[in-house]
Amino acid sequence: xxxxxxIGVKDATTEDVYAALTTIEGLAGWWTTDTTGDAEVGGVIAxxxxxxxxxxxxxxxxxxxAVLWEVVEGPPEWLGTEVSFELxxxxxxxxxxxxxxxxxxxxxxxxxxxxxxxxxxxxxxxxVETGKGAPAPYDVMISDWH
Amino acid sequence: xxxxxxIGVKDATTEDVYAALTTIEGLAGWWTTDTTGDAEVGGVIAxxxxxxxxxxxxxxxxxxxAVLWEVVEGPPEWLGTEVSFELxxxxxxxxxxxxxxxxxxxxxxxxxxxxxxxxxxxxxxxxVETGKGAPAPYDVMISDWH
Numbered sequence: 001x002x003x004x005x006x007i008g009v010k011d012a013t014t015e016d017v018y019a020a021l022t023t024i025e026g027l028a029g030w031w032t033t034d035t036t037g038d039a040e041v042g043g044v045i046a047x048x049x050x051x052x053x054x055x056x057x058x059x060x061x062x063x064x065x066a067v068l069w070e071v072v073e074g075p076p077e078w079l080g081t082e083v084s085f086e087l088x089x090x091x092x093x094x095x096x097x098x099x100x101x102x103x104x105x106x107x108x109x110x111x112x113x114x115x116x117x118x119x120x121x122x123x124x125x126x127x128v129e130t131g132k133g134a135p136a137p138y139d140v141m142i143s144d145w146h
Numbered sequence: 147x148x149x150x151x152x153i154g155v156k157d158a159t160t161e162d163v164y165a166a167l168t169t170i171e172g173l174a175g176w177w178t179t180d181t182t183g184d185a186e187v188g189g190v191i192a193x194x195x196x197x198x199x200x201x202x203x204x205x206x207x208x209x210x211x212a213v214l215w216e217v218v219e220g221p222p223e224w225l226g227t228e229v230s231f232e233l234x235x236x237x238x239x240x241x242x243x244x245x246x247x248x249x250x251x252x253x254x255x256x257x258x259x260x261x262x263x264x265x266x267x268x269x270x271x272x273x274v275e276t277g278k279g280a281p282a283p284y285d286v287m288i289s290d291w292h
Contacts, residue, residue, distance in 0.1 A: 008289025143154025
């Protein structure tokens, strides 16, 4: 099962969004400030949050077009799943098609992560449009699970 | 295929959230101001937005616990799909488990609707917590598709 989302970043190019998805500084600007590691293909990026985090292996990078990660460390429901960003230009909008795919079961945690991804993707949009996103720990609290 | 989401409404009961899901006034406060119709079981609620809208047949209502709609009018990808809200109390939070289920194909429009649902569910949370949501046409614009 997959979580899917679509956002459009206004007055931006796919290269602008790609930079925010493929550099440690960019990622720290919308997902979590505690982002470290190697953002090249084959590298591992460590994303940390107050309750824990995820290690993502960078599997594929196509400049301005696509980013693919595999979850190599994290909660059991995430292990082995893939996170994919596809980018395309539509006029003045850079469109992001997002997938977090390969969930084994439609567990309650998946419902939570789906809403949370939406809010982080809107943070990505805000970062590229305005220069300032809302990464953890400054993210929107959506529930008791944060 | 399903879109799923989870939010928690703080300092609220499931009855508070249920009221926002089962009255015309409540629905108009978080999804779209242009909401009309019959919100009882068997009734049809018409939700209208600038580009169009949806008619939902109310299939099941369990006070404080569950709301189930069937899409009887709207875009072809939505026809026959179901929208479900399950409510439960977890301490000071009223939890909403949301499903928009039965999508035939994982089309780009589904990606858009997933992100859009998240933003409307956060509007529902805001409505119940503060008395003021962000229904269309005051909703967050997430892309060129609005």
